[in-house]
Amino acid sequence: MGRSPCCEKAHTNKGAWTKEEDERLIAYIRAHGEGCWRSLPKAAGLLRCGKSCRLRWINYLRPDLKRGNFTEEEEELIIKLHSLLGNKWSLIAGRLPGRTDNEIKNYWNTHIRRKLLSRGIDPTTHRSINEPTSTQKVTTISFAGDSKDDYQDQKINIKAEFVETNKEDKIQEKCLPDLNLELRISPPHHQQNQQLDHHHQRSNSICFTCSLGIQNSKDCSCGKINGNGCSNNIVSMNIIAGYDFIGLKTNGLLDYRTLETK
DNA sequence: AAATCCTTCAACCGCGCCAAC
């Protein structure tokens, strides 16, 4: 038994949207706002499936969309975010105001993929195609969605397993703690930043946990650095000249809308 | 000029997640 269809297929239009349909959809959303996509088509007098309306609005009709070519900066940002997040187009789009996940996905598949391949870079792993496999690498980064009522509470679990081969070509588990971070995506939070700025004002060096936006974590080693020294379990890092650990410009905090752990 | 191939991107589809019941 399959799931019930999202709409009456027999009585819905498919394919390219007409100007009149666009105008109806825009007028309805201006008057009533977004949401309730299932009932919207009928209310707006559209012979369309609710999903189709939502897609049309989000990807094409929304007034805050930035049309036109991607800039160099946007392209670099997409590449960096993709190297970290993989095909999480909606998360990537969240970092690019005015761009949609669909737009970024298309741009990736038509332009960036090809560009990376021509540079000898595997677009999936972001590593050199000819690179030998004997160096340290992250073998898996797995994601587990846990979305809540809004994007502030979207979380991703990143589990990274580091392995490296030794001189005898035997694969060894890297002697690192199993990095199994449950990260939460939330908008930049000025208050948090202020608190953290205060927290770190004595030093430009912050620990890995704090760079991920984890406040007052028991694993925070900043205090230890400044006080009792850094724990061996903590990967400490310096934020240099306002760039985070993947080279994105930052105000001193990692800011994928800011990542924080639960 | 016509036919064919290639590229782009809007739109569709299926599925997973989650809140409500």
Place this chain on the structure above:
DNA sequence: TGTTGGCGCGGTTGAAGGATT
């Protein structure tokens, strides 16, 4: 606790237009 319905996501498709033969 299980079921259902709605939303959102990522992968895929196909029409349209451009480039090449």
